[in-house]
Amino acid sequence: MSEHVCVGAIAGAFGVRGEIRLKSFTANPQDIANYTPLFSEDGARSFSVTITRQINNGFSARISGVSTKEEADALRGTQLYADRGQLPSLPDDEFYHADLIGLNVLDTGGTELGRVKAVQNHGAGDLLEVQIKGGSSTVLMPFTRAAVPTVDLASGRIIADPPEGLFE
Structure with missing residues (x-):
């Protein structure tokens, strides 16, 4: 398991005073501000986040080190x-x-x-994109208890009972 988890993304500038458009990937979207400092994927930058208001498709927020529209757009x-x-x-x-x-x-037979x-x-529930063994093509499998009865993180495997014909 990774020591870092992606919890959001910067969608660009909001206004002209350095605020950003923030997309939250957390179960309760406003909780993203509780997990600061947040880091870039490479870990080179860290940000403290203060949500200023809710907007369409996310939040307007202030992040440390950003004070202009150009700096926000660059992120x-x-x-x-x-x-x-x-x-x-x-x-x-x-x-x-x-x-x-x-x-x-x-599969259930191993x-x-x-x-x-x-x-x-x-919008209709989680889907696992599974890269088929020995190929480059993928299939989308519903992540439901019926299709995925067992997830074993310790062993690094999922036991699946996929819908008929999905992997053919």
Whole structure:
């Protein structure tokens, strides 16, 4: 498991005084400010975050080291990471997306199907993007208890019972 978890992203400047548009990926979106300092993906920069108000698709926020619109625009697309130790513990049936990426996917008979490449959500629930073993193509598998009865983080694997024909 990674020691850092992506909790948000900077979507560009908001206004002319150095505020940013902040997208939060946390379960309770306003909690992103509780996990500061936040880090860039490479860890080279750290930011303290103060949410100023809610806006369409996120928040307007002030971050340390940014005081102009140009500085805020330069950070567009920067993903923000928090230390795993700052995040709350999860119940047994919930997982951080970062922990699922890279897990091997096996069917209920033990045959390897592939590896989790990404976790996506287009509004109807989480989907595991699984790169098929021995190929470059991927399939989207619903991340439901019926399709994924077992997630074993310690062993680095998922036992799946995918819908008929998904991996053919």
